[in-house]
Amino acid sequence: MTRGKGNRAPRWKWIAPVLALGVVLAAVHVWLNTNLVTGDxxxxxxxxxxxxxxxxxxxxxxxxxxxxxxxxxxxxxxxxxxxxxxxxxxxxxxxxxxxxxxxxxxxxxxxxxxxxxxxxxxxxxxxxxxxxxxxxxxxxxxxxxxxxxxxxxxxxxxxxxxxxxxxxxxxxxxxxxxxxGCAPDRPLTAPGTLPAVPAAQKIPEDAVCGIKGLAFPGPAAGREAARQRVQGRTGPTWACEVSGHATYAVTREPRVLEAITTSPGFGEQPRIAGLRVSGFDERHVVADCSGTPTYFSMELGPTYTAALESPDTPSPKAVFADFVTTAGKNFGCSTTAP
Incomplete structure (x- = not known):
């Protein structure tokens, strides 16, 4: 009996330091690898x-x-x-x-x-x-x-x-x-889901960017190699990228339109496709389409820019006018009398 009791003391001598080390390591882990002590x-x-x-x-x-x-x-x-x-x-x-x-x-x-x-x-x-x-x-x-x-x-x-x-x-x-000090009465609420990013696809013969009658933005020879992505077929914001050539966008999102029309530099621009427009320049404009402000924009890609000297490359002005004309039909855009 006496000898059994005597064996316990040495055992506790090494158990206690191991437990203490475990506590220290746990504390270090909490400090270095978690947010329990970071705050919210x-x-x-x-x-x-x-x-x-x-x-x-x-x-x-x-x-x-x-x-x-x-x-x-x-x-x-x-x-x-x-x-x-x-x-x-x-x-x-x-x-x-x-x-x-x-x-x-x-x-x-x-x-x-x-x-x-x-x-x-x-x-x-x-x-x-x-x-x-x-x-x-x-x-x-x-x-x-x-x-x-x-x-x-x-x-x-x-x-x-x-x-x-x-x-x-x-x-x-x-x-x-x-x-x-500019918060609204109700806080902004994040979306529960988001639309997926579309995959790049070949350009169909009858509808560039899914728009009937829209011309290919560049020399016809470049059409076969180009690919398109079309985003927002059902939402207030729509966009299409024709790889290397042009990126088109249209939005009727009220908050975005409010931000656009109240920005410095926004003002009247030359008519495009017969439409009276305002905007920042000739390729970023807002038109009145059946009573709804509608924003149209176009950014040009490097492949299109490199082909500008080719005789069968339409001018940027012609490409954008074609886009506003054809896409505008889907939004009820019509010529405004002077």
Whole structure:
């Protein structure tokens, strides 16, 4: 009996340190690899850690480095980088870049840093925005506009869930509007689902972009190699990209039209296809179509631009006029008397 009791003391001598080490390792794991001690928001309270985690979806601790970079005198404008880091073997570091900016109202349909509208999933209603494969935006309420409409913009890792990104950006928009004192009576609501990005397809003989009578935007010889994507066949925003040649877009989304028509530089433009139009230039315009403001835009691709010297390449003015004429028939557009 005495000898049995004597064996217990050495056993506890090594069990106690092992338990203590386990507690320390568990605490380190919680600190480095989870958000239990991070709080429920980063970037000065603008970005929910839960929402960020749903987009990054790789696990790890959500952090924001030095926090948001805020522009003095403008409560809407900021930028912030959010990271999910983990010390677990095989874990990747995920990163989000979130910002609040002021943009021209038709920014989503112009060349530059924005995804092609034919590869973006648009949503409207309680929240208005669009999400591409790694980039998205949400309009802030009209009361948040200053010199130009205000948006929340976000970049996410490729392959992120687009619906989760739309939810994150909508949540940030609500928080930013609340902070800036321009929040609406009811908060913006993110979409539960998003339309899929269309696959590229051969161009049918009788209907470029699905529009009867629309001419191919370039020399006929380039038609066979080109492919098209058509997005938004049933929603208020429609877009078509003819690879290398042109990207067309039409929207009647009320919030987007409001943003466009209240932007600096919006004004009367020369008639197009007999229509009286206003806009920013000759290829980004709004027409009155059966009483509904309707925005038309066209961006030209490098293949078309390279073929401009070819005698069978239609001019940009002719290509856009053809688009407005043929697409406009679907929206009740007609010539307005002078």
């Amino acid at each position: 928001a980063v970037c000065g309270g603008l970005v929910s850690t839960a929402r960020a985690d749903s987009v990054l979806s790789g696990g790890g601790r959500i952090s924001d480095g030095d926090g948001p970079d805020v522009r003095p005198g403008d409560a809407v404008e900021f930028s912030c980088t959010v990271e999910a880091s983990s010390f677990l073997p095989g874990a990747d570091k995920g990163r989000l870049r979130i910002s609040g900016t002021h943009e021209r109202g038709d920014f989503a349909f112009t060349d530059g840093r924005w995804p092609s509208p034919a590869t973006a999933s648009f949503f409207s209603g309680p929240a208005t925005g669009g999400v591409g494969r790694d980039h998205g935006w949400v309009l802030l309420p009209a009361g948040c506009a200053k010199a130009a409409p205000a948006i929340i913009e976000g970049y996410a890792p490729q392959g992120s869930d687009p619906t989760a990104l739309a939810g994150l950006l909508t949540d940030v928009a609500n928080r930013a509007a609340e902070r800036a």
